[in-house]
Amino acid sequence: QDIPVICIDGPTASGKGTLASRVAQTLGYHYLDSGALYRVTAYAALKAGLSLEANDEARISDLARTLPVRFEGDTVWLGNEDVSDAIRTEQAGMNASKVSVLPAVRTALVALQHSFQRLPGLLADGRDMGTVIFPDAPLKVFLTASAAQRAERRHKQLISKGISTTLDSLRADLEARDARDSSRSVAPLKAAQDAFQLDNSSLSIEASVDQVLTWWQAKQ
Ligand code: C5P
Numbered sequence: 333q334d335i336p337v338i339c340i341d342g343p344t345a346s347g348k349g350t351l352a353s354r355v356a357q358t359l360g361y362h363y364l365d366s367g368a369l370y371r372v373t374a375y376a377a378l379k380a381g382l383s384l385e386a387n388d389e390a391r392i393s394d395l396a397r398t399l400p401v402r403f404e405g406d407t408v409w410l411g412n413e414d415v416s417d418a419i420r421t422e423q424a425g426m427n428a429s430k431v432s433v434l435p436a437v438r439t440a441l442v443a444l445q446h447s448f449q450r451l452p453g454l455l456a457d458g459r460d461m462g463t464v465i466f467p468d469a470p471l472k473v474f475l476t477a478s479a480a481q482r483a484e485r486r487h488k489q490l491i492s493k494g495i496s497t498t499l500d501s502l503r504a505d506l507e508a509r510d511a512r513d514s515s516r517s518v519a520p521l522k523a524a525q526d527a528f529q530l531d532n533s534s535l536s537i538e539a540s541v542d543q544v545l546t547w548w549q550a551k552q
Pocket of ligand 1: 344345366367368370371425428429430433457458459461509513
């Protein structure tokens with residue numbers, strides 16, 4: 333099992349997705365957006381008429397274990413339904429955070445996440461990539477940015493998509509989501525002991541990519 337994995341974990345809207353996909357592109361590696369799996373799971377659960385609570389844990393995890401999800405560029409498919417936009421809303425993020433608290437759901441998604449580890453290598457982004465899913469990964473990065481900075485970036489992103497929100501409500505939402513993600517008992521959001529910390533509050537995306545590539549080269 334010599335397929336390299338680079339893990340990028342961190343809080344909501346810290347820029348993990350952009351950073352991980354850029355590094356993956358540069359290295360020609362595969363990319364796992366693990367948050368999308370929780371988002372799709374929550375979407376599928378609601379569609380099946382389930383609640384996102386513990387009383388439906390077994391049924392949600394059954395769905396997760398056989399989730400017919402497919403990534404095609406920026407398009408995310410659930411069976412033959414294009415769910416790309418539906419899973420990207422703030423509400424979908426909050427729903428993902430709810431199902432991700434359920435231990436059986438997390439377990440149900442492990443094999444699917446491992447299946448992304450293919451040659452020549454993988455960039456994995458999420459909350460527990462370095463701590464739980466790929467604990468032996470040779471490079472782990474814990475990416476942070478101030479809450480103000482994260483809310484501002486998310487605000488710009490949504491405005492550019494024509495979705496109107498306020499900075500204050502976005503910041504409150506992402507802080508609520510981080511609090512839930514950090515305080516859950518299974519696989520909470522936290523840096524792996526051997527993770528490099530990267531605060532990108534005042535770094536350009538290029539500078540962040542360069543930092544990760546520099547750490548990666550140092551491992552070779
Ligand atoms: O990263 P993203 O915002 O898409 O993740 C949505 C939610 O899915 C997170 O708030 C978190 O609750 C959950 N998640 C998780 N473990 C991961 C990735 C995401 O619990 N590895």
